[in-house]
Amino acid sequence: NLMATDLKCLRVKLVLLGDSGVGKSCIVLRFVRGHFEPTSKVTVGASFLSQTLALQDSTSVKFEIWDTAGQERYASLAPLYYRGAAVALVVYDITSLETFRKAQYWVKELQKHASPGIIMALVGNKADLHESRAVSFQDAMEYAEKNGMFFIETSAKTADNINQLFEVLLET
Ligand code: GTP
């Protein structure tokens, strides 16, 4: 339970995993800086950003966000970032079945090697491209339920469900 403690500012280590190009960095930039960068560059290694959310009861939550690189050549670095993470966001692109399969690979890896209590969310990004959808909402939701994960579809481009994604994590 992320909110169990009574601290004034709770720190939550969060990691994003998923194939290159699914929009992990765009999600983080949308959440932290409030804008969309269509020409976002491929992440090299990983990048770190933080964002503090104020809650109604005068406490706040600081998300310490590790945005990993999705390119295959960086896959072996991932444990450095998900180890000790309280939350993992596993991101795919709703227009690409390939990226959904890759997400399932990351879920299995997290189940084997991450902290047992890690909170995982499956994030279907690029929901604005629903006309090119390749992964159904239903299939993804069922997969998430089976694996005890949250599920949400987002768009870093339109900002749809980006804040909700982070807020819902605090309800656990
Ligand atoms: P790596 O750093 O290589 O792992 O990729 P990444 O997952 O960080 O992808 P990135 O955030 O760089 O996004 C890749 C491209 O996808 C961006 O340049 C955007 O043009 C596009 N993109 C990201 N999010 C969205 C979205 O919600 N909708 C649409 N239409 N395009 C998006």
Ligand code: MG
């Ligand atoms: Mg990136």
